[in-house]
Amino acid sequence: MTSNxxxxxxxxxxxxxxxxxEQYLLDANPKADIPANFPKEAFxxxxxxAxxxxxxxxxxxxxxxxxxAFLSPEQAEHPLLFGNKLRLNPKNLTKLAPGVEGAGIHLGVWYDDHGLFIWGTTLAIPNFCFVLDVSEPALLVIKHRRLCGFGKYTNVAILKGDEIKIVNENSAYLPDSxxxxxHLLGLNTNLKKTETINVMIQLAVGMRNHKRGGIILIVPKSNNEWKKSIIHPIQYFLKPAFKNLSDLIIEYDSEVNETLWESKVKKEIDGIAGLSAIDGAVILNDRYELIAFGTKITRMxxxxxxxxxxxxxxxxxxEVREVFASEIGxxxxxxAAQFIYDQKDAIALVASQDGHFTVFSWSPERGMVQCHKIDTLLI
Known part of the structure; x- marks a missing residue:
């Protein structure tokens, strides 16, 4: 196939x-489900x-x-098949767009002797399947389905007009990442659905989606030192802590109806993420029990x-660079940065109204707060 x-x-x-x-599939766990084929350069x-x-x-x-999604109809589960092949071009994509805007619906694309064609739609795709999302005009996200199959896909590249951002997996190997x-970089391929880090990603996605900005502070359950960095009295303090999300994670086992369980988890996560739109920070402990919301941070x-x-x-x-705290937002x-500076065992998730998203944590090796700007991975 020649390029034009x-x-x-x-x-x-x-x-x-x-x-x-190509490298990702070579490194894939051989015990994992058979992954999808990946497209060659010309495709x-x-x-x-297009x-x-x-x-x-x-x-x-x-x-x-x-x-x-790049896959054959045979690789899809219960696909919706078109009677006629539609060539992959901007005109056909635009015409089909109104009918495939729902969450989780993919246009299936494959190839024959004449090039790429659209064969239909699917709701289920294989592990590591090549996916391209058109998020808004001139904004494209290339990603793949993560191994555990639950939650946010793994982003590989973001193209916005003439701006190109290629995700750097080596960022995860920096000290104290x-x-x-x-997990957002797709390196924890054996992660279970019940791992709390997976829940944290879904919280981040939920915070970013409401587009109002917000902070979620995740603090250790083992101590209450975090209270020294919060203005009292706390107006929206919960007693007892709200444990619905925590209970769902604990109750998960092989007997559970996964579709129903995922639906319940998503509902709880969306509820907590929604509270971050209220002025002030949401506070969760590391068991994902909701402690308070609308809290005001202060310096110890x-x-x-x-x-x-x-x-x-x-x-x-x-690459890593040292900046003044006043430069980050x-x-x-x-x-949030001050909170982590004072409460080094905590993590802060911060969403901006413009879609930017940052994670603040303490780096013992560097002896300072580190700020990871991860909106590239959440689109």
């Missing part, structure tokens, strides 16, 4: 993405080019939101103001 793409980012990223998926370039130009079109005044970063009397921190974005070119980010 006109979107420059497609030509630049296609060889990098082919190499990524990747064609998919990106999706980009489709994203700039409108159908009945609305920009398309599409999820394209928080576990949420490892015995501690200094935070001055500098380590700033990291897990993309190629996003507004009051919300600065107060």
């Amino acid at each position: 793409s006109t979107y420059q980012a497609a030509r630049i990223t296609a060889p990098l993405l082919e190499k990524y998926f 990747i370039e064609h998919i990106i080019d 999706a980009f130009w489709a994203s700039l079109r409108t159908e009945e005044g609305r920009s398309p939101k599409i999820s394209i 928080p576990q949420i970063l490892n 009397a015995s501690e200094r103001h935070i001055e500098k921190l380590a700033f990291i974005e897990p993309v190629i070119g996003g 507004g009051t919300r980010h600065l107060s």
Whole structure:
């Protein structure tokens, strides 16, 4: 297949993405489910080019939101099959977009002697399946389904117009990287659904989705030192702590109806994430018991103001750099950074109204707060 793409980012990223998926499948756990085939460079370039130009079109005044999955109909579970093959081009993608905007619906794309074609839709795809999401005009996200099959897909690259961000997995190997970063990068392939770090990712996605901004502080259940960094009285203090999410995680076993369990977990997570839209921080303990919301952060009397921190974005070119705390954002980010500076056993998740998302944690090796900007991994 020869390339005739006109979107420059497609030509630049296609060889990098082919190499990524090829290596990822070579490193995959041999005991895992048989993964999907990955597209070759020319196919990747064609998919990106068609999706980009489709994203700039409108159908009945609305920009398309599409999820394209590269797999054959035989690899899909209960697929919806079109009677006629539709060639993969911007026109066909735009026409189909209104009918496939629902969450979890993928347009299935495969190839024949004439090139790539759209064969239908599917709700289920194999592990590591190549997926491209059109999120908004000129914003494309290349990702794959994570091994555990639950929750956020693993992002590989983000293309926004002429801006290219390739996720850098090596970011997870930096000293004291928080576990949420490892999982978002797809490195914890044996992670179970009940692992609390998976729940943390779903909380992050929920916070980002409500687009109001917010803070969730995750504190140790074993002590109450965190109270020294909160203004009292706490207006929305829960007594006893709300344990619905924690109980669901504990109760999970092989006998459970997974679809029903996932639905209940999502409902609880969305409820907690929604509380972060209220002015002030949500406080959870590390068992995911909800303690309070709408809380105000303050500096501990015995501690200094935070001055500098380590700033990291897990993309190629996003190396660690020390910055002044005042450079990372507004009051919300600065107060979260101060909280972690005072409460080194805690983690802070911070969402901005503009979609930016950061995770604050303490790095014993660096002796300072570290700030991971992870919105690239959450889109």
